[in-house]
Amino acid sequence: AQTVTQSQPEMSVQEAETVTLSCTYDTSESDYYLFWYKQPPSRQMILVIRQEAYKQQNATENRFSVNFQKAAKSFSLKISDSQLGDAAMYFCASSGGSNYKLTFGKGTLLTVNP
Amino acid sequence: NAGVTQTPKFQVLKTGQSMTLQCAQDMNHNSMYWYRQDPGMGLRLIYYSASEGTTDKGEVPNGYNVSRLNKREFSLRLESAAPSQTSVYFCASSYSSSYNEQFFGPGTRLTVL
Secondary structure, three states: OOEEEOOOOEEEEEOOOOEEEOOEEEOOOOOEEEEEEEEOOOOOOEEEEEEEOOOOOOOEEOOEEEEEEOOOOEEEEEEOOOOHHHOEEEEEEEEEOOOOOOEEOOOEEEEEEO | OOOEEEEOOEEEEOOOOOEEEEEEEOOOOOEEEEEEEEOOOEEEEEEEEOOOOOOEEOOOOOOEEEEEOOOOEEEEEEOOOOHHHOEEEEEEEEOOOOOOOOEEOOOEEEEEO
């Protein structure tokens, strides 16, 4: 079984500043993947970034990067140079090896202040 | 490519009514999924289809049935709707378990009175 915990129900950041969203997970799989999804008010789920657990290097996508700490089972998302369009609900998720299922955390609502 | 499409976008039902939510993908994905999203709960898996011809229960399957009609289409049926099924429903698809990256449809907001 997999569990994903997001301990910050809400976060806020000033435009152009940096914010980090926390996520911890637990899994019995040896081969698994971790994801951050963004859900803006439009409700569309958008993949932000993806990390393969076997890779030690942290994934980056433009202003988005992760801090993957495998031993601590931690997978935080850092958003640099925050923009108003980054305001959304962010979900951390995990899936394992041959297991097709994505397990989601409960989400963190990010507000970006101008 | 349209990606993952869902119909309808909104629906209001009375308790006891039935309905089918439709989902289709044009990305030639093998796996398809149905989730529900409730406030404060994140997304929870209802059913999934790892490949054409197979379906399996997820975390919250009670009160739902699914049909993988072909590789493109995966429908979710509520036989006798209950107020507890008021939710936003998302369909998703992925190429395979090896990749596990899921692409989501725009969602259906369902209200059961």
